[in-house]
């Protein structure tokens with residue numbers, strides 16, 4: 417029998433306003449929370465979430481066939497298994513690590529400096545809307561080899577794609593809108609892919625066009641799906657992480673001062689931000705057979721949602737889990753961006769994020785640039801902090817004041 421906790425609904429306004437307030441009760445009282453309106457089981461304990469993400473036989477990514485494939489215009493990486501998954505994952509990973517990563521860090525720096533310049537003399541900037549969002553989209557477009565000038569249009573279409581994947585409920589009108597965005601994105605990519613096939617460059621689209629899998633090149637549909645996959649996967653969590661990093665540091669002035677003095681602490685601050693407030697809050701899986709958690713049976717065929725935010729705040733996994741502490745010994749920064757991470761913000765197992773090393777480099781580069789420039793950084797007067805999102809979650813805005821520079 418599904419266990420319904422009448423006192424908590426993940427679809428309630430109260431939960432949406434601050435899910436973190438509810439996590440302890442979920443973990444302790446209903447670690448397998450059934451949500452009737454979604455017909456899904458929400459798991460909140462670290463060990464249960466880790467088990468779901470790493471037991472690939474018992475829990476599959478089949479859910480994505482419905483949740484992602486229609487807007488990715490083809491099967492996405494997370495849906496694949498076996499040799500096909502390994503081969504295609506390698507192609508993407510190669511474009512985000514090693515020497516490719518070093519080139520990208522340069523692009524990250526250039527993009528960030530250009531976007532920041534107009535705000536420095538003003539001494540005021542909304543880190544989410546003025547900077548983070550355009551920055552994350554433009555960096556991803558650079559990596560893919562798409563025209564940065566088209567970023568607003570691409571960001572709009574990408575917004576529709578992301579909404580489709582992350583909405584727990586979707587009206588027919590919104591569904592139509594999201595599918596329309598995906599079709600337009602596909603139409604935009606079609607001639608780009610054709611050009612890259614004729615004249616490949618160093619960008620990721622070219623690499624996907626020229627790569628072979630079992631001696632066979634990828635079809636346009638496969639390349640399109642992987643490009644939309646990367647576009648969707650790389651942008652939203654990155655801008656949210658940057659904003660959350662600054663939010664936590666400003667809320668903890670002692671730790672902000674330490675990071676400003678020693679930028680070598682940035683990776684620890686980024687890892688702790690990811691643990692404390694993961695931008696990807698839910699990871700869905702399908703139970704392939706009956707599975708028992710805390711005495712409750714999740715039936716074969718059911719959708720299971722791993723609650724990453726709740727798992728990362730489980731006292732069985734982290735001491736004083738609700739405290740933001742860049743020096744916490746149980747996080748192990750060096751491991752936090754690898755398969756051995758203790759936090760689950762990049763997932764775990766076969767489908768763990770391929771962009772973890774890139775994310776670390778991207779956020780570290782941009783934060784190291786911002787911190788010395790944003791002297792006496794603080795929230796703008798009258799600002800009231802608000803986060804949104806159940807699936808992906810981050811600040812709506814982060815207006816900052818700082819000492820103006822240059823002119």
Ligand code: HEM
Nearest residue numbers: 493494649650653654657696761762763767769770771775
């Ligand atoms: C803060 C930044 C990021 C976070 C929190 C994040 C989070 C995640 C999570 C939780 C998953 C696992 C999904 C699952 O198991 O179903 C994932 C997978 C993935 N991520 Fe990220 N991601 C980030 C940045 C990036 C970037 C920069 C890229 C660029 C390539 C990327 C590309 C991907 C891809 C392609 C997958 C699917 C991997 C597979 O199925 O083999 N992500 N990410």
